Amino acid sequence: MNSETLNTLDSLSKNKYKYGFVTDIDADKPKKGLNEDIIKFISSKKNEPKWMLDWRLKAYSKWKKMKEPGWANLKFPKIDYQDIYYYSAPKGFDKKPKDLSEVDPKLIETYNKLGIPLEEQKVLAGVAVDVVFDSVSVATTYKGELEKLGIIFCSIGEAIQNHPDLIKKYLGSVIPPGDHSFSALNSAVFTDGSFVYIPEGVKCPMELSTYFRINAENTGQFERTLIIADKGSYVSYLEGCTAPKRDDNQLHAANVELIALEGAEIKYSTVQNWYPGDEEGKGGIYNFVTKRGLCAGKNSKISWTQVETGSAITWKYPSCILKGDNSIGEFYSVAITNNFQQADTGTKMTHIGKNTKSKIISKGISLGKSQNTYRGEVSFLRKADKARNYTQCDSLLVGNKCGAHTVPYIDSKNNTAVIEHEASTSKINEDQLYYCRQRGLSHEEAVSLIVNGFCKQVLQELPMEFAVEAQKLVSISLEGSVG
Amino acid sequence: MFLEIKDLSVKIENKNILKSLNLNINKGEVHAIMGPNGSGKSTLANVLAGKEDYEILNGKINFKDNDLFDLNIEERAQEGMFLAFQYPVEIPGVNITPFLHSAINSKRKRMNEEEIDNLSFAKLLKSKASDLGINIDMLKRSVNTGFSGGEKKRYEILQMSILNPDLAILDETDSGLDIDALKIVTDGVNKLKTKDNSFLIITHYQKLLDYIKPDYVHVMVNGSIVKSGGSEIAAEIEKDGFQKFQ
16 A cells, blocks of 8 residues: 555544534433432333333343343443433423424424424425424424324323324334343333334335434443334335434433334434544544344345444444345444444344345445444344345455454355355555546545445445435545545 | 667666666657567667666656656656556456546646546446447456456557556557457557557567558667667568667
């Protein structure tokens, strides 16, 4: 690698984060620390029924006995769970506002700055958005239109009040609270997130989207999202996330559960751009996320697409349990790490039913001094006759101080299973750069173009409305000067 | 003077490749450089384009009143230098159309010209492609990815006709082409030729020069130009090979 390339890489690794501002707003916060009183406080703030509080407390008692899972290739200081605020809401936010006139203009302004307008006349065309600020849901757009089709799209808090039967039946059914310490923690202290129910035979006509924003200092965000697609229905859902620049690390531990019944399809896309920390590795979000989908019925399909560019630490394995015969699970991932970021991400595909199929496409790009790991597990249970998996993991190294790691596990208890695995690791190619520059593109443009090309297979899986945004985000994650 | 190469000596990895090479090209001229394998022809092309693997030991290059060594690769390209590569590299996932669109706009920016919008560019690209007998479907593919040898060369010429360079360097563009493809490629070059632009055509075989008529032919052997003249030199080489120049 020649010196000019190294210079460009150096400037690339001076990442600029443009969502790093803080909204100056008074917040309701209980004391720091995790104990039964805090859980009771959260539950009462949300006006929850007793069964919900009991569910939380049970999860908490499990958490107390658990250790953090240790398999990931990550290094970080021990998290002090007693030094975190578990709830933060803008003052006077005991109830979700009925309409925007009740919302603090500062909040509306915050979302305008983030490019998520909430005002009726400006809402994103064809995309219904639920926005979550720290621990509470602020607003949900297009609610009325969706209700006409019988679609429920609201905050999980509202769903606990208004749709207790669905919550009791499905919450924790895919990710049991005792699964591991982060799922137990989330189950105990989750604050807000989205709830989606698509009735039988309904194809949701617009993208559903949740936008998560962490604003308050030293506050953990514990979101909980539950999506149920009834028989023969379809939904495409997208989440986006940002947080202010701070020197301290902040914890984000989300649980997302998807359930697809017979013939249903759920497409879940994430554009994760939490604050990644600065050039020296100071600050940034610790992102410990559990995402799991259950293809419960025959011929159902769950597809995960993620673009992970933010967070100091990403620990995340969106997975599919392929229980129904002929069901399909997909995982498309782009993970970009820069500076001192660490990502350990991948998926788990569990084939239970006959003729189940899964596909994994993972693209890891490492810059600066970052470490990027793909970790995946594909397993075929005894009854999974003629199940198939295709896995493709590609890593691109930009510079010579970063690392890329691929850790695939395969476990087959059925000898009719077909498994294909392809993996590649490459360095950014000097001949490609030379070619682009000979056509007049600058060194930075050329790098960005080549990296975007490398990710294309995944980016094209994103909903149209977000594909362009995601492409820009990829470029910004690479460029030092743009943003 | 449009392009003036003076006393140029270049080495790579301790091996001297170009030795006191001199070459002058005026506006509107077509020059051909012929020489056996390993004589330094491609090195000359890459040194002109600015590839960084070479060490310049001595000499000067002037291009359109610029000291060429003051410009980096992209600046030279934006100033109107184009290299049609001998082995165009594949860039998977990077679509041809936006790639060329960015390229033409980076050149226009440097020239203080207005950028060309999507629609006008698409029209321009389509008409140039059909001139070169390039299928429109090809424009939807990734740069050079999965192209046959002939397709790659044709795509180089398409890029050249879009970017409309002042100096086009064709590095063994004829290698690996059958007669039909060679005709299309050379037709493209002939159409582009005006009294304001110049061509430097590097080739191993005389065949190419049946289709493109050079004003000057230079014989390059062992890192220097040993003989210059008109197209009669090409005929001489055709007959006797490079032996007598060595």
